[in-house]
Amino acid sequence: MKKTKEKPVVHQMMHADTASVESNNKRQAWKPLFHFIRQVKMPWILIAVCVVLNLAQGYLTLLFPSYTEQIYAGNFSKALAITATVIVLGKALLTAAIQGVCTITANITQMRFQEHIWRRLSRLPLSFYDKNEPRDLISRTTEDTTTLSEFFSHGISSLLSTIYTLIGSFVLILAYDWRLAASMLITIPLIYAIAIISGRFYFKMNNQVQAKLSNMTRYFASVLPYITLTKFFGQENREEQNGLDWIAKHFKTSFDNAKIGLVLTFAQTVVQVIFQLVIILMGVWLVRDGSIDIGIWIAFYMYANTLYSSFSSLSSQWQSLKRNQGCAARITQVTDTPIEENNGTMDASGVEGDLAFRNVTFAYGEQNVLNDVSFTVPSGKVTAVVGPSGAGKSTILNLVERFYTPNEGSVALNGQDIKEYELRSWRRNIGYIPQNCQLFSGTIRDNIAYAVPGQVSDEAVTEAARLADALEFIQSFEKGFDTEVGENGAKLSGGQRQRIAIARALLMDSKLLILDEATSNLDAESEAAIEATLKKVSQRCTVLMVAHRMDTVRDADRIVVMENTRVNAVGTHEELAASCELYRKMIGQQAVDATV
Template structure:
């Protein structure tokens, strides 16, 4: 009931359209009762020989159907208006909240499951919020009208209908409980279908090159089969309950027919009233059946509502800070800072103590899983520290307003995310959408985007496709760098920012980045040590700890982990260069 009442709040704000639909359905229900009354008048007129009434009776048919059509239009339009607004508002609320949820939520829930909630589940909600109300109001008023008319004709026979009421309620209740559970399973299976299809479609190249076409097809068939089974369980439950209720109603009508032909009862009713009574009883069968079927709509909608509200009720990112400077200097201090992703997991970062001066370039190196990206990800508060604190300009980053903190940081990471728009749109993305064309072009020039854009027919207005599928990896990386350049933030995070570039492009980008990094606090995460030799300080990380630090020359002189890594990479680079010279091949792109 709490879920349903919460759902009806979305309907409440459109009360005028909802009231219009109620009026329409009342008109529709009245026309059904008027049909039974017309039948009474018709039979009595024929039986009594009052044939002069034929004109009025003929016009009455047209009038009844006109009124019924008007009521149907008003009811359907009004409720459809409400339904689509409910879907729109609920979907927007869900999406708006998804944009505020912490990173951990996205790690624990697949994108396919979340997309299913945004699409399928929200549509199912309308079943409980509007479609069920439509049937309940339209058929409910129809039953009330016909029942009232039957009471007027013969109250003794009409009371037989009250006998079957409690039995119908028990049957519908049992079916409702089962359908709620099945509906949850159906919605889960839709999420599995979306997730399976999304992964296979996005990774189609990997699927084909590793011969996994049949594997992915079988996986999709399996989840689709599960969805089919769950839907059929719901169909079976509904298909058993509805005929059972219909048979009970039919039994009452049969008994009523038998008793109505009792000579003593017939004397109390005219022929027209008798036929109208039986007709009204027969007309009640369809609305009663429809009323029993709304249970499945309500249960599906409530299960979907619980799923949607579960997301909406998930606590968003903590944003209790009030400090919001226009622009920070960029001095960073990590003080006794530790972090773990989950409460019972091992520390991903262990007792980090680090001072970074404003404008300093600090490089983080180390093997995969050493904590480099985790450390950088704590600055924009994608996660909050477990122990200790991080200070930005002597203020704990928890004290900053979240939006303000992130406005001070530009990020270029290894997994470049582009959106389905033009190159210019992707450079001037988000809060930078209003930037002038000149600034966009300047950023494109600085990041060497202009180098390949000038060969495209539409230039900066070329569409990039979904996630930049129409561009090469190096081109996507340069666009991401141009985006960071345009933002002109005092703190810059480069997480493998040149990993997708060929040797020549990397040289140009390094030159551009060195200009961009001037006067900015920069964290550079790199595997290729040749890209960070000019950094003010290099931190070598292992198992979440800083095990060495110093500039390039100092660390080489120490002869420690960094020196070994550098020696190994230098040897590999020499072998590659020698091989290229011997074979006469161009450097690999």
């Protein structure tokens, strides 16, 4: 089976100059598949068993007609009857065995694939997740691995067995009479052509319908979780219409394709009829001629049909191979992305000292988000970063967490570049309270104890909750700490989520606490309580906080004013109020905001 044969002639002539590029691409298409399976521990023995079983079944398929022929030739011996029975029984048993072994093989292969992908997914850098949608990654781990594991169990083995029966039946026909073989050679190109054309079409059609279907799903998934927004703004009519449009588009594609599919099915039927006619007419001619007897004709009839079905299924198997190249390419995009760099070896636990940004320049993409940023977070003090939104405040915290690496300059703790610390040891020693405080679905206790699983007493959890001013509302729940928070904490209010996130960070008892607008969702009373807590904990750790409200900042030991990727000024509240134009504007703004 040559790959180039698949290409329609016209296409080849029109694009002669691009042919070499395409064949190169084709070779490229195989690479990810091979590359991927080299990374995974494949159940090769089971796969080999699948292949052997399938070939055995192909062998029996080829064997059977020759016995039928002997029966027609008048051989009614007991031995023949037994052999024929054994063949029929053997084929049936093999079908069951293939089904069983291939399914087991597919299950094991899929598990290995999924394990391999998941190991990567849980350790890839954040920059990877910036570029890839979770939904897409989930489908790679579930759907693509299903398709690919099917290929390595049923796919490969049936492909090989198809090729085997194809060649076998042709050779056997040739052995009977060359004219029978010749008649096959005339009709086969017709079957081949129609199988290739329809195979390609079904492949394209399937892709189009899938694309429309996934667009539709994406649309539904983007609207339903935010249905409150739609209702707030009374946009139900618009969303209803949008949804109906997507449904109509999906239907139109499926329907158009069904129409063309009908034409193709008709063409396939015509070819099949021609094929059957050729077999019958050849048979009539040669039997009358006395060249073959009726038994041979029956055997020929059976082989010809095997040949026909092998040819038809070869095309769809080939398309499925292509689909698997696609799956492998998508999967290797995940598995070939380098995991987070972790060359550091130093243990970070309990390390204290000043945290310093030294001439840090950083860009997520093309544009610099931090430009030559230098400042120090003194050990055991509270340092606040303020500035307009988009100034780069959260980015500073991202670099401290080592979610990203600076393009230029470095971040150092106690004079030591932070990348010298072992990554997980480093992160475990930072209490991080993120801007949009994510929670896992699970109980309140699970969430607070997340950073120190299994090592924490109920008293410690309660104490952390108390420090975070969360104890009161937790205890007001019927189930207390065992209350389920819902997906991403959906069953809690914004302020409650925030206080749980704070408790979670406080429980770690780390030497460095970083907060990103951690009190933005809190009412004045809770905020005051948290501030008191922060003051207390800052006696035993260093605090770096991005602050939203200027009154939270006032008491900080040091304030870093960020403006448009750069450090504008550093100082205490009094110093900045006296000297920094931007800072004065910011306190002014806040005062105006507060009176509204």
